[in-house]
Amino acid sequence: MRSPEAVLAQLGLPLPAPLQLPAGTSLPFALVRVVGTRALISGHGPTLPDGRLAGPFGKVGADVSEAEAVAAARLTTLAMLGSLQRQLGSLARIRAWTKVLGLVASSPDFHRQPVVLNGCSDLLLQIFGPEVGAHARSAIGVAVLPFNLPVEIEAEVELHP
Amino acid sequence: MRSPEAVLAQLGLPLPAPLQLPAGTSLPFALVRVVGTRALISGHGPTLPDGRLAGPFGKVGADVSEAEAVAAARLTTLAMLGSLQRQLGSLARIRAWTKVLGLVASSPDFHRQPVVLNGCSDLLLQIFGPEVGAHARSAIGVAVLPFNLPVEIEAEVELHP
Amino acid sequence: MRSPEAVLAQLGLPLPAPLQLPAGTSLPFALVRVVGTRALISGHGPTLPDGRLAGPFGKVGADVSEAEAVAAARLTTLAMLGSLQRQLGSLARIRAWTKVLGLVASSPDFHRQPVVLNGCSDLLLQIFGPEVGAHARSAIGVAVLPFNLPVEIEAEVELHP
Numbered sequence: 001m002r003s004p005e006a007v008l009a010q011l012g013l014p015l016p017a018p019l020q021l022p023a024g025t026s027l028p029f030a031l032v033r034v035v036g037t038r039a040l041i042s043g044h045g046p047t048l049p050d051g052r053l054a055g056p057f058g059k060v061g062a063d064v065s066e067a068e069a070v071a072a073a074r075l076t077t078l079a080m081l082g083s084l085q086r087q088l089g090s091l092a093r094i095r096a097w098t099k100v101l102g103l104v105a106s107s108p109d110f111h112r113q114p115v116v117l118n119g120c121s122d123l124l125l126q127i128f129g130p131e132v133g134a135h136a137r138s139a140i141g142v143a144v145l146p147f148n149l150p151v152e153i154e155a156e157v158e159l160h161p
Numbered sequence: 162m163r164s165p166e167a168v169l170a171q172l173g174l175p176l177p178a179p180l181q182l183p184a185g186t187s188l189p190f191a192l193v194r195v196v197g198t199r200a201l202i203s204g205h206g207p208t209l210p211d212g213r214l215a216g217p218f219g220k221v222g223a224d225v226s227e228a229e230a231v232a233a234a235r236l237t238t239l240a241m242l243g244s245l246q247r248q249l250g251s252l253a254r255i256r257a258w259t260k261v262l263g264l265v266a267s268s269p270d271f272h273r274q275p276v277v278l279n280g281c282s283d284l285l286l287q288i289f290g291p292e293v294g295a296h297a298r299s300a301i302g303v304a305v306l307p308f309n310l311p312v313e314i315e316a317e318v319e320l321h322p
Numbered sequence: 323m324r325s326p327e328a329v330l331a332q333l334g335l336p337l338p339a340p341l342q343l344p345a346g347t348s349l350p351f352a353l354v355r356v357v358g359t360r361a362l363i364s365g366h367g368p369t370l371p372d373g374r375l376a377g378p379f380g381k382v383g384a385d386v387s388e389a390e391a392v393a394a395a396r397l398t399t400l401a402m403l404g405s406l407q408r409q410l411g412s413l414a415r416i417r418a419w420t421k422v423l424g425l426v427a428s429s430p431d432f433h434r435q436p437v438v439l440n441g442c443s444d445l446l447l448q449i450f451g452p453e454v455g456a457h458a459r460s461a462i463g464v465a466v467l468p469f470n471l472p473v474e475i476e477a478e479v480e481l482h483p
Contacts, residue, residue, distance in 0.1 A: 025436065025437070026440065027436055027440075027459075028440060028443045028444055028447060029422070029443050029456070029457055029458065029459040030456045030457060030458055030459075031458070032458065033418075033419075033420055033421070033456060033457055033458040035418050035420050035480050036480070038420070040420055040421045040458035041458060042458040042459050042460055043459070043460030043461065043462070059430075096194075096196050097194075098194055098196050098199070098201055099194070099201050100190070101315075101460070103460075103462055105463075106304050106305050107305075108220075108304060108305055109305070110305060111305050111306065111307055111308055111309040111310075112307070113305075113306070113307045114186065114188055114307045114308075115186070118187065118188075118189060121189045121190050122189055125189060134190070134191045134194060135190055135191060135194055136190065136191055136192070136193065136194040136201035136202060136203040136315070137188075137190040137191075137203050137204070138203055138204030138262070138264075138313065138315040139204065139307050140204070140264055140303050140306065140307075140313065141266075141303060141304050141305035141306060141307070142303055142304055142462050142463060142464055142465070143303070143304045143428050143430060143463050143464055143465045144428045144429075144430055144431070144432060144433050144435075144463035145433065145435075145462065145463060146433055146434070146435045146436045146461050146462075146463070147433055147436075148433040149433075152460065152462065154423075154458070154460040158196050158197070257355075257357050258355075259355055259357050259360070259362055260355070260362050261351070262476075267465050267466045268466075269381075269465060269466055270466070271466060272466050272467065272468055272469055272470040272471075273468070274466075274467075274468045275347065275349055275468045275469075276347075279348065279349075279350060282350045282351050283350055286350060295351070295352045295355060296351055296352060296355055297351065297352055297353070297354065297355040297362035297363060297364040297476070298349075298351040298352075298364050298365065299364055299365030299423070299425075299474065299476040300365065300468050301365070301425055301464050301467065301468075301474065302427075302464060302465050302466035302467060302468070303464050303465055304464070304465045319357045319358070
């Protein structure tokens with residue numbers, strides 16, 4: 001089986017640079033925390049290739065369309081993979097995705113959060129295959145997200161010993 | 162000690178059929194993901210015995226009453242148990258409940274989410290007893306949930322080796 | 323290295339008494355659930371030294387200021403440490419913080435949840451140091467929290483075997 005990095009290269013999907021925070025913000029925590037064979041991935045948002053947060057901003061169903069939110073979930077997934085690669089050295093160290101928690105800043109009448117999060121799940125399955133890439137998932141519509149992002153995703157993976 | 166299935170039978174609580182998604186929806190993830198001795202349970206909603214999502218729909222405190230929300234939390238718990246049984250073969254493989262995260266789609270002035278989630282916690286303790294059934298829990302009021310559900314619950318259990 | 327309890331004493335930060343629930347409320351779950359070397363910490367809110375829930379109540383950005391919310395996140399962290407100490411006997415049993423999930427009841431235009439949660443992260447790092455205290459984190463703005471609290475935090479730690 002090809003490495004996740006090889007699949008990403010074939011798909012033409014480079015991983016973004018490290019997160020560049022908006023001025024005056026400090027995030028005193030680990031983007032990826034490894035304890036034993038578990039790697040816990042902090043909540044990420046969509047980023048541009050240079051690591052700046054990617055728009056559009058606002059609530060899905062009002063300021064942001066469903067299609068834009070799916071694209072944001074996809075960019076968020078790439079941002080998580082970038083953080084994982086920098087922390088782990090290689091994405092091939094991932095033995096199994098375990099859990100994805102997806103948060104969608106939603107207008108009160110938008111309840112297609114699962115469609116938005118499929119932008120993450122589909123990409124994980126494409127890159128890691130159906131066994132390593134399988135994951136439990138919850139999708140939630142929340143009032144508002146940090147930096148007015150439309151999508152935030154946290155996740156957990158299990159590493160090879 | 163009697164098996165969880167025996168307690169469910171005594172309580173007259175059959176587990177529902179597998180989730181039947183609304184037309185046009187695809188959920189490309191695992192309802193239960195087993196990694197080692199951990200089983201991670203995706204966000205579930207209340208279902209009817211045939212697996213269709215159960216109403217009432219909408220926000221608790223506005224469209225859905227507190228009592229209806231407690232009943233929805235109970236149905237959601239049965240849906241999770243159905244998914245666990247199909248994945249594990251037997252609920253007796255569960256050594257310990259570890260974590261319950263309960264999400265309640267809430268009107269802005271409804272803050273009795275813990276009462277709603279007790280519909281889940283009380284049932285788990287009744288079925289699994291105070292040692293296996295004990296769990297950490299968080300209850301949150303969110304803006305809106307997938308499919309306009311009033312309640313969504315995700316959880317994690319530890320399995321016998 | 324000094325014990326977490328010694329650091330708390332030096333900082334003049336006593337841990338609060340056990341949570342005193344509002345009348346008529348029952349929470350049938352474990353505030354801390356230990357399974358193997360993992361301790362899962364239920365969602366906590368800010369408490370006064372005597373264990374009663376601490377105000378101000380309401381939504382950050384409307385009823386509660388950002389500075390008050392940072393203070394609430396700090397009190398919530400002390401409440402979690404109190405629960406951990408009662409469950410574990412000693413905070414020195416904590417080998418690593420792994421995960422913090424911070425929920426901020428937010429007005430629709432408040433998106434500085436990370437600043438609020440830094441009240442938790444900064445205190446954990448001060449008490450446990452940069453290695454034990456490091457953690458993955460997600461911050462979310464939600465519609466409404468139990469008991470109308472402005473902040474709720476759940477977390478997970480890994481224990482020494």
